[in-house]
Amino acid sequence: MTKNQNTKIKFRSFEDILKEQYPTKKARAKADERFHRLALGYEIYSARKKRGLTQKELAKKMQTTQSEIARIESGEQNVTADKLNKIANSLKGKLKISLV
Numbered sequence: 001m002t003k004n005q006n007t008k009i010k011f012r013s014f015e016d017i018l019k020e021q022y023p024t025k026k027a028r029a030k031a032d033e034r035f036h037r038l039a040l041g042y043e044i045y046s047a048r049k050k051r052g053l054t055q056k057e058l059a060k061k062m063q064t065t066q067s068e069i070a071r072i073e074s075g076e077q078n079v080t081a082d083k084l085n086k087i088a089n090s091l092k093g094k095l096k097i098s099l100v
Contacts, residue, residue, distance in 0.1 A: 037075035045073045047091050061090040 022028040048058050055069040071077035081097075088095035
């Protein structure tokens with residue numbers, strides 16, 4: 001047997017990795033917030049692309065800047081309900097929010 005065949009692979013659970021990366025509840029909550037902003041940003045990005053708009057074109061429809069759209073899509077900026085509604089209207093879509 002070669003050395004590689006004798007080597008055992010040690011697997012760690014996803015929960016163990018999370019505990020290592022985010023050891024405190026505060027750190028985990030901050031990461032969760034970031035994840036949700038990224039997920040929302042991706043939804044906006046996908047809807048914009050589906051409608052064939054650039055960030056600049058969406059920004060013009062919303063009377064804002066391209067850089068604000070970029071920050072929203074990248075999850076760097078928190079978005080208010082009013083802003084989400086404006087985005088939905090500009091994309092000729094409907095805003096649906098659900099709490100689970």
